[in-house]
Amino acid sequence: MLVPGSEFEEPGEELQLGMDSMALYPAFVDELREASGAAIDFAMVGTLEIGGDEADLDRLRQRADKQRAFGVPSTVLSAGELGARFAGFSQALGGAIFYPEEGQVDPRTVTAALRQAFRALPVTLLENQAITAVRIAGDGVEAVCANGDRIAAWRAILAAGAWATQIELPFSLPRAYPIKGHLLGYRGPAPGSLPHVLRYHETYIVQRQSGYTIAGTSVEDVGFDRGIDAGTVADIEGRAHGLVGGLLPATSTDQWVGFRPAAESPLPLVGxxxxxxxxxxxxxxxxxxxxxPLTAERLAGALTSANS
Ligand SMILES: Cc1cc2nc3c(=O)[nH]c(=O)nc-3n(C[C@H](O)[C@H](O)[C@H](O)COP(=O)(O)OP(=O)(O)OC[C@H]3O[C@@H](n4cnc5c(N)ncnc54)[C@H](O)[C@@H]3O)c2cc1C
Known part of the structure; x- marks a missing residue:
C-alpha cells in the first residue's frame, strides 16, 4: 500500500516524508519501467479508510481535517456513498474517508525491474551474499562477506532492514529490530473487482492489477520468527471475510510473513x-x-555531493 494519509495518526514529519515520496512515485515508476522494460504493478487507486459507525467516522473525519491543513486531500463519504463505490461489503458501515492520491504497488515487480535495470549499467549484483562486517579502510570502506570475500568500496550504504545492526559496524548506530506481520493472498477475485485500497482498523485489503488480493495483517514483536501461525491466519481471514465477504473466498490461497524493519529512532535513518x-x-x-523513491533521491543527492 502507498497510503500516507491513512497511515499516520498525527500530522508530522513521517506524514510529510510519506507525502513527498508519494509525489515522486509516478515518475519513479515511469523511469524504472523505461530503464528496465519490465512491467510494474502500480496504480493510484485511492484509499477508503472506513469508519464502522458514526462515532468511528467522526474520529477519522477529525484526523482528515487536520491532515487536509497539512496538504493531504481527502473527502468524507457517507454510508450510502461508500456503498455506491463498492458493493461487496458484508457488514453495515458508517462511511469512509477517501484519500484519492494514494495507491498500491507490488514491491516484487519493483525489485524485479530494478534487477533488470541494473543489467544495463556497469553494476555487479551479488545476490544471496551476506555481509558480516563493514569496516573503514583508508578513505573508503571494506565489506566482509560471510564466505570470507572482501569488497573494497568508495562508499557503502547500510540497507539491511531489520538486520542492519546485526552487521559488525565501525560505529554504534540505533538498533534495528523486526516487527513481524502476517499477510494473506487470495487468487480468484476478478481484476478491478476492488476499486480502492480498503483500511478498516487493523485490517486492510489491497488488490493487484491481476485481481490477486492481499489481506493484512498482524503486528508482532517476536524477533525473527518466520513461523506462520494458524490462529493468526484464521483471525485475518475472519476479519477480511467479515469486511468484504462478497469479494473474497472464506480461506486464503497463500500465507506469508515479513519483518517490518523498526529502529530505535523516531524517523528512518537516511543519509x-x-x-x-x-x-x-x-x-x-x-x-x-x-x-x-524519497530514500533513493536523498541518498543519491548525498552521494553526489560527497563526490563533487
Ligand atoms: C506485513 C507487512 C506489511 C507491510 N506493508 C507495507 C505497505 O503496505 N507499504 C509500505 O510502504 N511498507 C510496508 N511494509 C514495510 C516494508 O516492507 C519495509 O519498510 C521495507 O521492506 C523496508 O525495506 P528495506 O529494504 O529497508 O528492508 P528489507 O525489505 O527488509 O530488505 C533488507 C534486505 O537486506 C538483506 N540483508 C539482511 N542482512 C543482510 C546482510 N548481513 N548482508 C546482506 N544483505 C542482508 C535482506 O535479505 C533483505 O533483502 C510492510 C511490511 C510487512 C512485514
Missing part, C-alpha cells in the same frame, strides 16, 4: 553517517515501500 564513508538507509518500519 551519510557523520562525515564517514558509510551511508544509512534503514528503520523504514511500516512504510519502506512508500518511502523508497
Amino acid at each position: 551519510r553517517h557523520e562525515d564517514s564513508p558509510l551511508y544509512l538507509a534503514y528503520g523504514h518500519f511500516r512504510n519502506g515501500i512508500l518511502w523508497a
Whole structure:
C-alpha cells in the first residue's frame, strides 16, 4: 500500500516524508519501467479508510481535517456513498474517508525491474551474499562477506532492514529490530473487482492489477520468527471475510510473513553517517515501500555531493 494519509495518526514529519515520496512515485515508476522494460504493478487507486459507525467516522473525519491543513486531500463519504463505490461489503458501515492520491504497488515487480535495470549499467549484483562486517579502510570502506570475500568500496550504504545492526559496524548506530506481520493472498477475485485500497482498523485489503488480493495483517514483536501461525491466519481471514465477504473466498490461497524493519529512532535513518564513508538507509518500519523513491533521491543527492 502507498497510503500516507491513512497511515499516520498525527500530522508530522513521517506524514510529510510519506507525502513527498508519494509525489515522486509516478515518475519513479515511469523511469524504472523505461530503464528496465519490465512491467510494474502500480496504480493510484485511492484509499477508503472506513469508519464502522458514526462515532468511528467522526474520529477519522477529525484526523482528515487536520491532515487536509497539512496538504493531504481527502473527502468524507457517507454510508450510502461508500456503498455506491463498492458493493461487496458484508457488514453495515458508517462511511469512509477517501484519500484519492494514494495507491498500491507490488514491491516484487519493483525489485524485479530494478534487477533488470541494473543489467544495463556497469553494476555487479551479488545476490544471496551476506555481509558480516563493514569496516573503514583508508578513505573508503571494506565489506566482509560471510564466505570470507572482501569488497573494497568508495562508499557503502547500510540497507539491511531489520538486520542492519546485526552487521559488525565501525560505529554504534540505533538498533534495528523486526516487527513481524502476517499477510494473506487470495487468487480468484476478478481484476478491478476492488476499486480502492480498503483500511478498516487493523485490517486492510489491497488488490493487484491481476485481481490477486492481499489481506493484512498482524503486528508482532517476536524477533525473527518466520513461523506462520494458524490462529493468526484464521483471525485475518475472519476479519477480511467479515469486511468484504462478497469479494473474497472464506480461506486464503497463500500465507506469508515479513519483518517490518523498526529502529530505535523516531524517523528512518537516511543519509551519510557523520562525515564517514558509510551511508544509512534503514528503520523504514511500516512504510519502506512508500518511502523508497524519497530514500533513493536523498541518498543519491548525498552521494553526489560527497563526490563533487
Ligand atoms: C506485513 C507487512 C506489511 C507491510 N506493508 C507495507 C505497505 O503496505 N507499504 C509500505 O510502504 N511498507 C510496508 N511494509 C514495510 C516494508 O516492507 C519495509 O519498510 C521495507 O521492506 C523496508 O525495506 P528495506 O529494504 O529497508 O528492508 P528489507 O525489505 O527488509 O530488505 C533488507 C534486505 O537486506 C538483506 N540483508 C539482511 N542482512 C543482510 C546482510 N548481513 N548482508 C546482506 N544483505 C542482508 C535482506 O535479505 C533483505 O533483502 C510492510 C511490511 C510487512 C512485514
